[in-house]
Amino acid sequence: MTKIENIRGAQIVVEALKEEGVDTMFGYPGGANMVIYDALYDEKAINHILTRHEQAAIHAADGYARTTGKPGVVMATSGPGGTNLVTGLANAYMDSVPLVAITAQVGRSLLGKDSFQEADIVGITIPITKYSYLVKDIKDLARIIHEAFYLATTGRPGPVLVDIPKDVTQELADFVYPPEMDLPGYSIESKIDMAEVDAAMDMICSAKRPLMFVGGGVRNAGASEDVLALVEKLNVPVSWSLMGKGVIPDDHELNLGMVGMHGTAYANYAFSECDLILGIGVRFDDRVTGKLSTFAKNAMVVHVDIDDAEIDKIVPTSAAVHGDAGEVTRLFLKKLDEREDREDITEWHDRVEDWKETHPLAYDQTDIIKPQYVLEAINRQTKGDCYASTEVGQNQMWSAQWLQVKTPEQFVTSGGLGTMGFGLPAAIGMQLAHPDKTVLSMSGDGSFQMNIQELQTIKELKLPVKIVILNNGCLGMVRQWQDLFMDKRYACTVFLDKPDFVRIAEAYGIKGRMVMNPDEVEDAVKEALEYDGPFLLNIAIESEENVFPMVPAGGSLNNMLK
Amino acid sequence: MKHTLSVLVENKPGVLTRIAGLFARRGYNISSLAVGETDDPDVSRMTIVVSGDEVVIEQVCKQLNKLVDVIKLTDITDKEFIGREMIFIKVNCPDAKARMEIMQFVDIFRARVVDIGKDTMIIEATGEAAKIDAIEDTLRPFGIRDFVRTGQIAMVRGAKNPKHPKKSN
């Protein structure tokens, strides 16, 4: 137990962060959080990363959290500082990312009076945080921070916000850590129902056409290895939601790729034809299921999730195990050792192989650069050994489909909220977590502009992030919907003014290269990857290039546009 | 000091959130709150008991009035009004003697016994806050198993009850 007598509230914040094992945090100073920044001034154990916008700070913390499994920490001032975190909090909330956001608030005597830079950030963030606190008494400060980390990282992870009035950071109190927590309404006790486990086992063993389906919950539980072991032991085809990319290595023979709106054709067919889905850490999001009434209509569903509220929320289950993905998976593995009554599924494997052969992911490389070709060029050079963040839109779907990774920590993307502008700052967080690894920021020209100012953060910290812009001069994904479903009526999706991204990078002191021809792609990718420092590749692709396959929104998975 | 506010609001989803959020954000304390539909199903009445000094109460009233879904607000504290709360108390009554004693208290307070179990009884009582407090104090020695208390509802005596404005259409 740590005890320090009579220190400022701001110092308590810093000491508590250290106790929680925080060594990297992201933020932006202002009037109200100035005292905390003053406490950070002398602090050697915490590396504070100053971004150029609070919105980027929280995305960077999010990227850091997703790629390390540790909670991300972000700090902002009151008022606009806090409100600039809103998108990032919602983003982390939708994807269950452990995050602790510390905002400063106006002094207690000014609260509720519409004071300068006052915003009710606790009220604003109620719908988008796992919990939010306003610290009204310095005696509660250490306990609240401890609880915040506990809530953020346990159970189904998520963002927690702690709002601290400026005068609380100035007051003095004794620091005792860890303090006792006071959370009577929160329990993470394991409640695995063995009867459900056995029922699930029976269904798995008797299934003729079983399919495994893995998602972000596996990543959060750090259970990829266990799940991979289960996949191999069961020898069943496995598909994933966007958040589950990397749980199964992309080059694994049982990997069917992503399911859903932009899933592979063979994964979508497999969902439509299978007789059992074993879903682990997934939430059957609408982008996955397509039209619900036809989703996996031949299948029984076994659902494993840490969040009881997810079970039966969208898809009715035949068996459901409420528990940690790793714990349940290991239990399955153990139970499986005792069973010898597995159905033969050779026929099912043949069927799946057949789909793979007849409906592969494909494209035709013409004299215009294809985005898929760029991703293949990256694969050839990195051989799956790279970290990548994506933005949102077509670049995201192409990356999910084509980029090769081996673990979920290598692939960071905004799934549930679909936040443009997430990728570049997330890559900053990833590169800080893995200073010696190749970190790619896969981007589109729309998303890239949203947090373009972070080029400065990259330059300042000398982070060798490789930015790959698949530039089609428009908001490609929205344009694709207009192309396919709105009679090609392209309302407000084309950027009439296209800034020169290479020159912009150069203005920041970052090297860049424009790529126009397919012949150059291989060399350009090589140059970027080998360059010692940040590098921007601005790659011209066609605005007409769409992401396929595509299940129209509300359509059935087996009814794809290809 | 405690003030009783009688508030007519639009009967719409989210109205309660708007009011609760306002109290939280401006740092006001709700002592109790009771909501129910009025004779007009489009309108609900809230009775809010709030504590604070005159300056705070004035702000509470003005801020509440600013909410678009608040139709009319009256601070009835200084008016002649009838205010009632209701409670259920589940008390221990291990034997006949205890039961007798409890029944006597129930009579004195004009409360009612609404359920008798093997070794518990449920008492229902309505009254002003002070009376409810007194019942609770009286029964406490028997051992209270469970306790449910509503917020106060209130109505001004005589003809001057704050009515909601006539609908325009």
Place this chain on the structure above:
Amino acid sequence: MKMKAAESLMKILEDHGVDVIFGYPGGAVLPIYDAILKNDNIKHVLVRNEQAAPHAASGYAKMKNRPGVCLATSGPGATNLVTGIATAYMDSVPMVAITGQVSTPMIGTDAFQEVDITGITMPITKHNYLVKDAKDLPRIMSEAFHVASTGRPGPVLVDIPRDVADTMIEHPDDLTVNIKGYKPTYKGHNSQIKKIVKALEKAEAPLIMAGGGMQYAGAGDELKEFAERIDAPVVTTLNAISIFPETDKRALGMLGMHGRPAANYAVSHCDLLISLGARFGDRATGSVGKFAKKATIIHIDIDPAEIGKNVRVDVPIVGDVKIILKDLNAAVEQRDHSEWNSKVADWKLEHPMSDQYGNESDLKPQKILELLGDLTRDRAVVTTDVGQHQMWTALHYDFEKERTLITSGGLGTMGYGFPAAIGAQMADPEKLVICVTGDGSFQMSLPEMATAIEHCLPIKIVLMNNSSLSLVKQLQHFQCDRRYSGIDFTANPDFCLLAQAYGVKTFRIEKEEEMEEKLAEALASEGLTLIECIVSDKEMVYPFVPGKKGLDEMVKFEKLK
């Protein structure tokens, strides 16, 4: 007439005189965007981050004095509006924010890009709506405009699920608004007017304090007459700057934490303070207990909740400040307070703003703003970001014409200024629009250069580059013993090169000698122009009132003799 709800929406926008909306498309707003495409009368400005959309709508609203409109998709689109909506809320900017939402059957299922934006924005909107039934859309939109623009203006958000926007409805002919719980008061109470008249007759040292409400009321002329009639000097809050010509002899300029010395002294010495549409924010009052201690306070405001919220008030009156000023001008006899006025004039003479320039450096930001004022105050609208440059603009530009300063006062939002300039320029393409910004703030919205170029907006950006977050640095200088933490921006990009990459014309001013010529040349050039001024990070904003101090205890710059 039968039409899609999205088309009905367009009709209502047109009915309310909306000619520009600022937005960013996405899946859930596609039906609305499709309706925009079909509409010939409403221009859409595609911003580069939704965050800029409400700021642009705010700039537009402040220029036109009617609601600005912004549009975003569900999820991150909507959450990206939050800062802009909060900014508008704090400064009472009339605004209608429209967001797409996932289809009604998916609401509450954590669907793709679903977020509870009405829940999130409850604390920062005047009111908000989730349209669950397409039939209600015309009524709700009409109510939204009504609520946003009447009484104390403010932002209203309308969340429209995708399937609702796509539904065929009957567009009603009659859209008269009648909201039971919303009836603002405009006419001031007669007995209160009489009390004010009495107080004015008794006063020997009256002072007028104008607030942001004056701008929305459009009461500049009434204010001038009133000041003449009661023979009183005028101080303004940040949001009221420009409502009263700062070149006028009665003008004392801004009061408050960074107020002008004469303004702050006047507040501390007056015996009657007449507040017009101000809300006594903490940045204006300094320590509340020491604020206008000698004065009887009259508070005129359209929002009853403002009265008595922050300071004690002796005579309150609720209503439209323009109407009330008209009534007062009719009721008050000509007064003469020459003694008081000469005392005030002495303060002005003793403490000219040119004494507050601060430390010696090659290029004084304060001088640039003074010069900018001389060159443009008769014809320009100025937007600012937040930081030292904002305060210098407020202190040294000397605004002359009504509604020519557009700035984020209450929330103090960095990144506001440039998108606000885009909105202002869209509202009046012929106007000279200047955005004064700093290197920290400008980076928060610099992708919008592409937006401005796309619409050929000839905004002049005056960028005060001191490679630091200098207002925070100033606070650290005085309050944290010069321990500068988290404010170093020395890795700044080359802003001129950066702007050139967007196709922006650029100028760089590094020395005082070249200031005049380059500034004049830059202002005369066509198209979007960046004027980067390299200024010292040692410059401070003077005067300032330290925390817990009264306004007359401000710290002024003392020249080393």
